[in-house]
Amino acid sequence: MGEVTAKEAKRKVMVAIDESDYSHYALMWVLKNLKESITNSPLIIFMAQSPPKNNPTFAASLGCARMYCPISSTPEFVSSVQENHKKLTMAFLEKARDICATHGVSAETLTEVGDPRAAICDAVQKHNIDLLVLGEHGIGKLQRAILGSVSNYCVQNAKCPVLVVKKPK
16 A cells, blocks of 8 residues: 555646636646546646737737728737737736746746637647646537637547536535
């Protein structure tokens, strides 16, 4: 009972987060319930950055009318928005790492640019993750059927077990 195998000693757990309370809850759940499983290797915290939107629909996504938009989607503007998004992502990851540290857990942070579904699954494979943890956003059945959900996609496509943590209502 006291002997730890090499696989157990290096179990890689990754929590994929975003700006939501659901992700925060999932991270806190891991720190409370899986602390013993992640003591021998750092917890990996992952956050996807939205891909560049260097096209006319980018301005529309900012709330501009199709015919007139006071905001130009020039390459400089798009680059500025991307840089600000990267800074925001890094701030979220740093805050998550600080939360882990206050719970006595060492954490590494990772980020990739891309659609969150594909970026998370790619990171799982690239970093040989043993367990992926996600928060469930609680979107309705209709919205999930039309848009899909990150957690559903990852359950179907990630190359490791996936734990979806539901936040109580």
